[in-house]
Amino acid sequence: MSKYTDIREAAYQANMRLPRLGLVLFTFGNVSAADRDLGVFAIKPSGVPYEELTPDSMVIVDFDGKTVKGKLRPSSDTLTHAVLYKHWEKIGGIVHTHSTYATAWAQAQRDIPIFGTTHADHNTVDVPCAPPMNDDMIQGDYEYQTGFQIMNAFRDRGLSYEEVEMVLVGNHAPFTWGKTPDKAVYNSAVLESIAQMAYLTEQISSVAPRLKDSLIKKHYERKHGPNSYYGQ
Ligand SMILES: [Zn+2]
Numbered sequence: 001m002s003k004y005t006d007i008r009e010a011a012y013q014a015n016m017r018l019p020r021l022g023l024v025l026f027t028f029g030n031v032s033a034a035d036r037d038l039g040v041f042a043i044k045p046s047g048v049p050y051e052e053l054t055p056d057s058m059v060i061v062d063f064d065g066k067t068v069k070g071k072l073r074p075s076s077d078t079l080t081h082a083v084l085y086k087h088w089e090k091i092g093g094i095v096h097t098h099s100t101y102a103t104a105w106a107q108a109q110r111d112i113p114i115f116g117t118t119h120a121d122h123n124t125v126d127v128p129c130a131p132p133m134n135d136d137m138i139q140g141d142y143e144y145q146t147g148f149q150i151m152n153a154f155r156d157r158g159l160s161y162e163e164v165e166m167v168l169v170g171n172h173a174p175f176t177w178g179k180t181p182d183k184a185v186y187n188s189a190v191l192e193s194i195a196q197m198a199y200l201t202e203q204i205s206s207v208a209p210r211l212k213d214s215l216i217k218k219h220y221e222r223k224h225g226p227n228s229y230y231g232q
Contacts, residue, residue, distance in 0.1 A: 004042060004060050004069060007033040010093075011042035012055040014181035018097060019050050021189050029097040030075040032061075033181040034085050036092070039063055041085055045072035065144070076143065083147025084177065088161045093181030095188040098173040101195035105129065106168035112194060114211045115201045119194045120219035123164055126210075127191065128153055132170035150175060166191045 010033040018024040018031065027050070032043035042058040059070030065082035067074060075081075081094045097103075105112050105127075112127035114120060119127075130153035137145035150167050154160075165187045166176040176187035201208045 002069075003038060004035070004040070005055075007035045007040070007042040008055045008058040008060070010181050011044065011058045012053060014093065014095070014185050015044045015053060015058075016050060017185050018095070018188070021185070023097045023099040023188055023192060024050075025098075029095070030077055030081075031095045031181055031185060032075075032078075032081045032085075032093065034092050036089075040068055041081060041094075043078055043081060044075050045070070046075050048072065077146075079141065079143040080146040080150075080175070083144060084150065084175075087147075087151055088177070090162055090179065091177045091184075092179050093184035094175065094177045095181075095184040096173065096175050097188055097192075099188065099192040099195075101199055102168060102174040102191050103172075104199065105195050106170060106173050109170040112168070112198045114216065115198050115208060116211060117215060117219055118197060120211055120216055121223065122187070122190050122194070123166070124216050124220040125159065125164060127166055127168060127194065128157060128159060128164065129168040129170055132172075146172070 011031055014031040018029045023029060027047055030044040032041045034041040040060050040062050042060055045057050045059050057072055059072055059074035060068045061074050061078055062068050063082050063086040065079045077096050084094055106129060109129055111129045114126050130149050133145060133149050146169060149169060165178050168174050174191055176184050176191055178184040178187055
């Protein structure tokens, strides 16, 4: 039993949920699980098919992206996870996928409009799409800079990462997070569903209006107000 057993197991279980939820193909996608006391996270190794993953194969990395323990190379997206853990101190799990509908919105470089109450139950704003990275960032340390691209988008829009636990990176794909890796995976599946519904909504009506403010407010209060009761 190592001190990393718990996060390795958590990261493994959360990673295995991605193909079951239809959120990844082949080796795409990765989940990490953080241990704030130890200052590290466990993340999927790079290029290993899901069916060959084991808890022990999860790589332990610190918040600067340095491998602390593990025989395999950590996911190529590791530095993005590290940057977010380092600066957003309350998150305990991060997911990255190229799930089809969310990625399509990212490729279109569009925020996902809040069209209905399914969306409002999870987010009371449009799902933000960070702009594609500039050439300096791309040619620099790309995965590291992706983390800053996400944080900059939240800062520029005045969004809280505790309030909005999902983002699209323009031309790339979604990242989600949460207090736990399970919550981050849940958010990833919710985002894919919201992205699909919003796409269909626009197909049915190109002039579909965004959700009314009164409904947004109602759903926000259901979740956050002093009398919150949401949790279906
Ligand atoms: Zn990616």
